Amino acid sequence: MKGHRIALALSVQLGLFQLASAQTTSLTIPNEAQQAARQVRPEAIEAHMRYLSDDKLAGRRPGTPGFELAAQYVESQFKTLGFKPAGQRGTFRQAVPLRKAQVREEASSMALIQNGGEQQLTYGKNFILSPNFGQATSEVSAPVVFVGFGVSAPELGYDDYAGIDVRGKIVACFNGAPATFPSNQRAYTGSAKQEIAAARGAVGLITFSLPTDVRARIESNAPRNRQAIYRWTDPKGQTQRTFPQLRVIASLGDSTARSLFATSTKSFEEARLAANKSQPQAFPLNLSVRARTQTDLNDGLIGENIVGMLPGSDPQLRNEYVVYVSHLDHLGVGRVVKGDSINNGAHDNASGVSINLEAARLFASLPKKPRRSIVFVAVTGEEMGLLGSDYFASNPTVPKASIVANLCLDMPFFFHPLLDIVPYGSEHSSMKGAVDAAAQFVGVKIAKDPIPEQAVFMRSDHFSFVRQGIPAIYIKSGSTTGDDRDGTKLNLDWRATVYHTPQDDMNQPFDWNAAARHVQLQFLIGYLTAQSDSRPVWNEGDFFGTKFGTNAAVR
The missing domain is CATH 3.50.30.30 (Glucose Oxidase; domain 1)
Incomplete structure (x- = not known):
């Protein structure tokens, strides 16, 4: 019931805000997408996170039984939602050979x-x-x-x-x-x-x-x-x-x-x-x-990415793809800290996988699927150096030239209300339009990076797609909390005391309303990108577009 009340309150809030936002954004969010966004379930996010960060998964280290349990869970969710296998040989799996x-x-x-x-x-x-x-x-x-x-x-x-x-x-x-x-x-x-x-x-x-x-x-x-x-x-x-x-x-x-x-x-x-x-x-x-x-x-370890696809509805554009990624792996079992040795990785990154799974459910609920196909990938080896995402982006199971955009989610930081966001990457490509429209609908402001010294833009799986010339977006919470707390200090303190320790478990003060807003942002940005007549392009003269992109000029 608590989750239902949160969802209802969020729906009402979004309904009121949408009336104002519709007149200020240049991109129109169709009614069916609005309706789908309002059906977000905070309790589903929490349920996914509780399973993926449970002790029985032992920290989801690649190559372990715990990671396999996590992979089976994501695969079962894709099947339930009606997503098609998009891995290798008609399966949901893509092998990632590691040295x-x-x-x-x-x-x-x-x-x-x-x-x-x-x-x-x-x-x-x-x-x-x-x-x-x-x-x-x-x-x-x-x-x-x-x-x-x-x-x-x-x-x-x-x-x-x-x-x-x-x-x-x-x-x-x-x-x-x-x-x-x-x-x-x-x-x-x-x-x-x-x-x-x-x-x-x-x-x-x-x-x-x-x-x-x-x-x-x-x-x-x-x-x-x-x-x-x-x-x-x-x-x-x-x-x-x-x-x-x-x-x-x-x-x-x-x-x-x-x-x-x-x-x-x-x-x-x-x-x-x-x-x-x-x-x-x-x-x-x-x-x-x-x-x-x-x-x-030693060449003994084979990691696995889990890949599911929702085919698009447009006869031509269905052969182009919007790819979502979130890393499924974490650090496994390590040294004892405060009486615990299991690095559960609730926030890093059961949260990102869970939010993307709920976004996938919203896509599946649409009466008519988006024009472009939607691919969700739960990647391996992020903690080893973005290995699973780099492997997929370099060797995708769909034609690389047909991947039009990437959306990544990793430790979005929902320990306080989501009032502003930092959309890493939006300043580099035309995806900024979809980001701005989604942010206006959800009711969050766009903020500058509060911790530039952390080099966040380089530190998650979206950058694997940037290397392949694919515009990418990676959204994290901003620093506005709505009260007297300093969001930047909360973030830095968490990184200093909880990040990559066994204390990153479900005994943390997560704000499920904020998590639900992250779902809506992920869903709406991807939906608008999938519906657009033209694929995203790098801004003219952009540093990353010039270095990696095949078409750096805005069309």
């Missing part, structure tokens, strides 16, 4: 060579290595060149590599990217250092943090950074998004990083000041590094 790589620390080493002497470094204290996916034993000895942030972005008027040849050399750089870049572009360029270094002919990459970036130091991240890394492999067994030509990829501690500049023409402090001013820079460090990385490689 595991783990540095064998006792057989790996790194040394600084300068002024005729050699300084051996200590693993875990001075440096940490990333595994090499191309070979079990990777060795290199080469001079080191400092390249600022290691960023090459001429389209943003910045290039650390301008005027310097790094072929056959190891490049060293600060973590992050220039502060003058827009938030999303800063997040992307800061993550592309390996790709840029390899493209310039470097044979290694060394990174370290600015003194103020305490979160990025190896001292803070050593336990996580020393874990195994996974990547997906193609049918030829080649590991994707790896750069084996970089024969050493290392992170240095703060004091060790400073020592690199001992005999260079510029000091660490001078380099830091230039970086803080967003000035491109590059110069030799007048030392060499000798490194050996021993990697244990």
Whole structure:
């Protein structure tokens, strides 16, 4: 009854708001979509979440019985809703072959060579290595060149590599990217250092943090950074998004990083000041590094995406697809925290899967299905590096060129009323029109990113689609709570104390009314996109559209 009262109140509120919003939005929401949106069931969201985050699923780690239970649950929901299998071989499943790589620390080493002497470094204290996916034993000895942030972005008027040849050399750089870049572009360029270094002919990459970036130091991240890394492999067994030509990829501690500049023409402090001013820079460090990385490689794990499709109603447009994603996996069983070791992942991301399942139900309830086909994918391996979504976006079970848009949901943050939203990605494409229309109908405002330093635009499954040139939207709650609470502080406190711990369970103060609004937003944005005569396009001159899109100009 409580859930029914919430749904009724929400329906009444939406009915009143719709009268005002219909006159202010340029996109019209048809009556059948309005009616479907009003039928959202907060209690269904809660029921899905309770099952998916139950202890018996043991944290839904890929390759475990708990993940299989979660996959079976999502598959059963698709069947109940009348969705068609859209995986491989007439099933709801898409296999995602994964390769595991783990540095064998006792057989790996790194040394600084300068002024005729050699300084051996200590693993875990001075440096940490990333595994090499191309070979079990990777060795290199080469001079080191400092390249600022290691960023090459001429389209943003910045290039650390301008005027310097790094072929056959190891490049060293600060973590992050220039502060003058827009938030999303800063997040992307800061993550592309390996790709840029390899493209310039470097044979290694060394990174370290600015003194103020305490979160990025190896001292803070050593336990996580020393874990195994996974990547997906193609049918030829080649590991994707790896750069084996970089024969050493290392992170240095703060004091060790400073020592690199001992005999260079510029000091660490001078380099830091230039970086803080967003000035491109590059110069030799007048030392060499000798490194050996021993990697244990294993191909034993197969992840699975769960894929269901609601065929479209238009004879031509039904062969185009709006794809929804939310990650089904979480961290499994880990260390004991406050007496519990099961990382249930209620908010991360049973919530996103559950909201998308309810949105799928709204689509299925329509008297006439949308013109374009709707595909829902519960992806694996997000916690391992967006692996399931990257695999699907790179190897979709429908024609890639026919995927017109992506909507992602991951930890939307509904611990307070949903009064404003941050629609990551909407500023990059024509999907902004659908986002604005849905937000006006639901009665939420559009807000700016309150935590740009968290690089949210890069951290969930929508970005896998952006890489393939597909416009994508990822909605999270804004910071307005309607009372004296600070929504940004609530978010940051949750990330600091609950995120990726066993305390992310159902014993949290979820606002189910807010969750229902997320359903309506997901449904309406996708519906308007599926109904439109033209597919979404990147804004003219957009950074991501230019870099990844096949048609960056607005038609």
